[in-house]
Amino acid sequence: MSTALISFSQRLAALSEHPNALKGLGRGIEREALRITSEGTLSLSAHPPVLGSALTHKWITTDFAESLLEFITPVSYSVSETLTQLQDIHRFTYRSLDGEMLWPLSMPCYVGNQDEINLAQYGTSNVGRMKTLYRKGLKHRYDSIMQVISGVHFNFSFSQSFWQLWIRDQTTYTTQEYISDAYLGLIRNYYRFGWILPYLFGASPALCGSFIKNTERAMNFETIGKEGTYYLPYATSLRLSDFGYTNSTQGVLKIGFDNLAQYLEGVRDAMRTPSVEFADIGVKDASGYCQLNTNVLQIENELYAPIRPKRVTKSGEKPSDALERGGVEYIEVRSLDVNPFSPIGIDETQVYFLDLFVIWCVLSPSELMADCELRCWRENWDKVVMGGRKPNLTLQIGCNGEQLTQTEWGHRVFADLTDLSVVMDKAYGGDKYQSVCRDLVTWFDYPEKTLSARLLKKIISQESISKVGLGIAADNAALFSKGDYLKFTEAQFRKESEASLQRQRNVEQSDGVNFEQYLAEYFGGSLSP
Template sequence: MTTVHDKLEQLKTAEFSTAIKNIKRGIEREGLRITPEGKLSQLDHPQALGASLTHPYITTDYSESLMELITPPSNSIQETFNQLQDVHKFVLENIGSEMLWPMSMPCFIGDESDIRIAHYGTSNVAQMKSTYRQGLKNRYGSMMQAIAGIHYNFSLPEEFWQKYQELLGDTSDSKDFQSAQYMHMVRNIKRFVWVVTYLFGASPAMCKSFLGGRESQFEFETFGKGSIYLPNATSLRMSDLGYTNSAQSALNIEYGSLTQYIEKLRKAIHTESEQYKNIGVKVDGKYKQLNHNILQIENELYAPVRPKQVAKSGEKPTDALENRGVMYVELRALDVNPFSPYGITMEQMRVLDVFLLYCLLEPQEILTDQQQAEAEENQDKVVVDGRRDDLTLSQNGQVVSREKWLESMFVDFTEIAKWLDQSYSGEEYAKAVSNVSETASNPDLTLSGKLMTELLTRGIDNGKVGMELAAYYKDAILKTPADTFTRQYMVDKGRQSIIDREAIEAADNVSFDEFLEQYFKTNS
C-alpha cells in the first residue's frame, strides 16, 4: 500500500518544489466585544468600522458583539499574520474602552437576552442574515452562538494540482480532479481532526454562567468564584456544549464525493423538521426562522471542515460548489488561542499546513459510515478527555494509545515539514512541527494543558485571566505599528463598505417575503 512517505518521495522534484510555493491561506478570527467590566458589549457595531454586511475584513457573526476579523487569501504566512495584526489594531482603535475577549468560551453572560442578534441594515439580504440568526436562537438558544473560534482557509495552487494530476496519471477534467482531491483531504480531516483538537484545543474551562442553570452531561469541577472545568478536557467549544450540535447528528452528511456531499446537504435544506415546525416561520407578522427545514441554509451545518467555493451574489454555497467545484478547504476546528493577541500564531499556521497536506497525501480513500462514527468517537474522547495520560483511541477498529498514534503521525509530519522547508528555502516548518511534537508525550504542553496549569496554579477564575489578557493584548496591539493595512486604507475600506451597503438597499425592488420565496425557488 502506498504511504505518505512514498507520495512525498514522488513530490521531491524541482517542479513540485516550485508548484507548492503558492499555497494560499486566509484567517477568520471570531471574538466577542466586551466592556471594561468583563461583560458582553450591548453597543451597536461601531460605525467607524464600516458596514458589517459588506466590509471585506470586519464583520459580525451571530451577534452584534461577536466580531469576525478576516484576512484575504495570501501566499505568505507572514503577510497573512501582518494583515490579521492590522485589522485587530484598527478594530481596537475604534471600539472605545471595549476589548476583545481572548478565549473561545464566552465571558460572563447574565442572560441570553444580553446576546443581541446582529443587524446588517434594511436590505433583503441583510434581513435574511438576521432572520437566519433568529432561527438559530429559536432552534438552539443564543448561548451556543456566543462561542468563538478560528477558521483556517487553505488552498493549493493550480500549478500543484496540474503536476499532481499528471503524477497520478489521472485524465479526468482538471476541476473534477481538484474537487475529488479536496474531498479526499476533507475525508481525512474528518478522520484525524482529533489531532487539531488535541494540539490546539484551548477551552478546557469556562464561566459557569454559560450553563445558565441548565443540567450538563459532564461532571464539571469548580475553581475560583464561578469557573468550571474538566480535568483532561481540550476543547469544550467542540463538545456537545458548542458547535457539534447533537440535533444535527442524524443528518448523515456524506463526504465520498462532492456530488454526494451536495446532495445530502440539499436534502437537509429541503426536508421538513417536525421539531422546527412547532416554532413557526412567520408568526404575527414576524419571522422566527427562514423555514422549518432541518437546516435553514447550508451555513447551519456545524462541521469541523467544509469544502468551499466563493459564491457569487445571491448564489447558494452548494450551487457555487456544483458550478465551479471546490476552491479551498475551511478548517473550522480551531479554538481561539488565548496565548496569542490574534487568536492564532504563525507556528500554528505552519503546523496546520503540514496537517492538511498530510490529509491529502494519506492514502486512505473511503470514509465508511462505520469509520465516520469511529472518527467522531475519537474526537469526542479527545474533546473531553484528551490530556489523560493513558487515553486510547480506535484506529480502524484497533485500540491504540493516543501517544503512540501521535508519535507515528509526527514522523510523517516531520517529513512533510522538511519538504516544505526545502521548497521555501527555510526551516520554519520543521521548527514548528518539532515544537509541537513534544506534546505527544506531554499533554501539559498543549494549549489546553498550559491554560489549565495557569488557572490552577494561580487559583483564579477563567474570567479573571481572560480580562487580564484582553487588557494586555489591547495595549500591545495599539502600540504595534500597522504593516500592510494602513489606517487610511482601513478607513477607506470602511467608507466604501457603507456605500456598498446603501447601494444594495437602494437596489431592492421586492418585499422581503417575495425575496425569500425567490431565493429558495431559484436556488435548489
Template sequence: MAKLSRLKRLQALDHAAFKFQRGIERETLRVDTTGTLSQTPHPETLGAALTHGSITTDYSEALLEFITGVHTNSDELIEELDSLHRFTHSQMKGEHFWAGSMPSKLPEQEQIPIAQYGSSHSGLMKTYYRHGLWHRYGRKMQTIAGLHYNWSLPDAFWTQWAKSNGETDNLQDFKTKEYFGLIRSFRRHSWLLLYLFGASPAMDKSFLDTKNDNLASLGDDTLFAPYATSLRMSDLGYSNRAQKELFVCFNSLESYADTLIKAIKTPYADYEKIGTKTEAGYNQLNTSILQIENEYYSDIRPKRVVGSGETPINGLRARGVEYIEVRCLDINPFEPLGINKSQMNFIDLFLLWCLVQDSPMIEPNECSLLRDNSERVALKGRQPDLGIYFNGEIEAIKPLSERLLDQIYQFAELIDEHEGCTRYREACTEQLAKVRDENLTPSSKILSRIKQNGSFASTLLEHSKALSRYFTALNLPKEKQDAFTKMAEQSWQEARDKEAADVGDFDSFLKSYFEQS
C-alpha cells in the same frame, strides 16, 4: 494507491508547486472593562457589517470577525491580520477583545444581542438566519469564538500533481476529488489538532443553564473538565441533536451536496413547533433540519467563492471546490492574533499530509466513530490512558500521535528542502514536544492559570486587557488608518446601494433563494 508512491510523486514536484495559499477568519467578542459582554452596536466607524470584506460580525452583534485576503507569504498574512486588529481596537471605546473561545460572563439569553445587517433583503436573511439559530440552540451558543483557516494549493501544484497521478482530463474535477480525499483524511485525524491547539478547557458558569456531569466546579464562577482540550468543539459547544442523525457524506461532491440539500428540505418536528414567520418577522428561515448549508457544523468544509445570491452548494456544483475551510481551531489566549506562524506552518503541513494519504470512503458507522474521537479528545484529550478509534482498532492517543507526527515530519523535510529553511521541521518538533508533555499544550497552560487565579472570567479578562495594551502600544501608520477609514465609508455606501437595488418583498426574495436548489 500506496501512501509511499503518492509521497514519492509529491517529492518529484518542482519548487513552484509548494506555495500554500491561506487566509484567516478570526472571531472575538467585544467586552467592557469588567469582562461583561458588550451591549453596544457594531461600531459605525468600522463600516457596514453586511458589505465590509474584512471587518464584520458573526452570530452576535458583539462577536467581531476579521477576514484576511489570501496569502502565500505567512508574514504578510500575519501583518494584515494584525492591522485589522489594530484599526478595530482604535475604534472601540472602553472595550476589549475577549482573549478566549468560550465567552465571558453572559447575561440572560434575551440580553445577548443578535447581529444586525440592515434592511436589505440579503441583510435581513442574515439576521433572520441568526434568529433561527437563537430559537434552535439559544443565544448563548452564538457567543463562542473560533478561528477558521482557509487553505488551497495553486494551479502550478494541481497541474503537476494531476499529471503525476495520470489525470489528464478535467483539472477542476481532479482538484475537487482530491480536496474531498483531503477532507476524509482530515476527519480521520482532526482529533490531533484538538489535542495540539485546543485552548478552551474551562468556561464561565453563566454559559450553561443546566448541570453537566462532565464538568467540575472551580470557585464560584468556573466550570472545567480536568483533561479537556476544547470545550468549544465538544457537545457543550456547537451541538445539534437533529444533526447527529444526519450523515453528511464527504465521499463525493454530489453526495455531499445531495445530503445537505435534502436536510434543507426535510422538516424537523421540533423546529416546526417554533414556526417560521410571525407579525414581528421571521423566527427562522424554514423548519427543516438545516436552514441553509452553513448551519451544518463540521470541523472542515469544501468551499468556493460564490456570486451574490448564489447558494454555496450551487457554486460548488457548478465550478467545483476552490479551497477548504478548517473550523476546529480555538482562539489561543496566549497569542494576540489567536494564532502564530508556527501553528500556521504545522497546519499547512498537516493539510498537505492529509491530501497525500490514501483516503477510502467513509461509511456511516465510521462517521459515528470519528465523531466520537473528536468528542473524546475535546473532553478528555490530555488523559494519559485515553484510547481512540483508529484503523479499526482502539489505540492509545500518545504513541499514535507520535507515529503520525513522525510521518508528517517527512513532509516538513520536503518543504524545508524546497524553501531552504528549517521552520517546518521546527513546527513539527514543537508539536511533538506537546505530545510528550501535555503541560505544554495551550489547554493545559490556560487551565493552570485559571486554577491559580481561581476564576476563568478573571484570568481571561487579564489576557484581554493585555491584548488592549499590545494593540495600543503601536499605532497604525496614517496611510493604513486612512485606508481602513475609506473602506468603512465605502462599505456603508455599498450597503445603501443594496437596499436601493432590492426589488419585491423579502418573502419573494427568500422563496427565490431556496428555489435554486
C-alpha cells in the same frame, strides 16, 4: 490512476523532486471575538460605525451577535503576510472601540441574561434582513448563548503547479474532477486524524458559570471560585463538544464525503428535511418571522462541520451551487479554538502546522468512508475534546478494530509530517517546518505543553476564567494601542469603512422586490444571502 493507490511516500518523493509545486499555497484566516466592556461583561452597544458596514466590509464583519466581531484576511501566499494582515485588522479595531476590548477566549465571557445578546444587524435591505432572520432562527433553535462562542477558521488552497504534478498520471478524469476528488480525500483524512488539532491547540477546557445554567449538564464538572468556573481536568476543547457549538439534530444526517455529488446531495437533503423539533417553533408568530423555515438546516451555513469544501461564490449564488458549478476550490478548517496566548487568536506555529497537516491529508491514501468509520471518527473526536489529556487515552482509527493510544497515533502521524517538513523547508528555505515538528511532537509525551493545559493552569491558579480572560484582554488592548501598521494603513481602513457603508446603501436602494418575495425566490433557487 486512483489517488488511493499511490502511497504517501510516493507522493512525497515526487514533491521532493519538484519542491516548487509546494509554493503558492493560498491562505486566509477568519477570527471571531466578542466585544466586552472594561469590566469583562458583554458589550451591549451597536456595531461601531467607524468599523463600517458589517454587511459589506471586506475585512471586518459580525457573526451571530452584534457584539461578535469577525475579522477576515484577504487571500495571501505568505504565512507572515497573512498574520501581519490579521494584526493590522486587530490594531485598527482596538483603536476604534472607545474603551471596549476583545474577549480572548473561545467560550464566552459572563452573560447575565441571554436576552442581553443582541442579534447582528445588517440594515434594511432584503439580504440584510435575511441574515438577521437566519440568526433569529439560530437563537430559537439553540439559544443565544451557544451562538456567541468564538473560533478561528483557516482557509487553504493548493497552487495550480501542485495540481499539475498531482494529476500528471491520470487520464480518465477532467482536471477539476480530479482536484475535487483530491480535496474530498483530504477531508476524509481530516475527519480521521483531525482530532490532533483539538489535542494540540484546543483552548477551551473551562466555562464561565453563566454558560451552564442546567444543573444536570453541569454535574460532571469541577468548579472553582465564587463566581463559578466549571472545568474538566483533561478537556481540550469544550467548544467542539456537546456543550459547545454543535447541533445534535444534524447527527442523523450522515452527510458523506466520498465524492462531491454525495456531499452536495447530503447538504441539500438537510435543507429539505423537516424537523419536528424546529416545527414546534413555527416560521411566524404574532410578532413576525421566527426563523427562515422548519427544516434541519435553514440554509447550508447552519451545517456545523469541522471542515468544509468551498468555492468562491458569484453574486446571488449559494455555496452548494458554486461547488456544483466549478468544483472544490479550497477547504475551510473550522475546528480551531481561539489561541489565548496569541493577541490575534492564532500564531505562526499553528499556521505552519496546519500547512503540514492538510498537505499530509491530501498526500496520504484516503479510502472511502463507510458509516461505521463515520461513527468511529466522531467517537475519537469526542474522546479528545472531553478528555484528550487523559493518560493512556486510546483511539480507534477505521473499522478494522486497530487501537492505539493517542500518544502512539500522534507519533505515527508526526513521523510522516517530519518527512514532509523536510521537503517543505526545501521549497521555502530555512527550517521553520522542521522546527515546528520537533516542538509539537513532544506535546504528546508532555501534555502540559498543550494550549488547554496551559490555559487551565492559569484559570485554576486565579480561580476564575473571567479574571484570566479580562487580564489577557487588557494586555492585548495595551499592545494594540501602540505600534505601527505593517501591511495596511489607517487611511486604508477608514476608506474601506466609508466605502462599505456606501455599498450597503446601494444594496438597500437596489432592492426590487419585497421581503416575502425575496425569500420565496431565494428558496426557489434564484437569490442568495
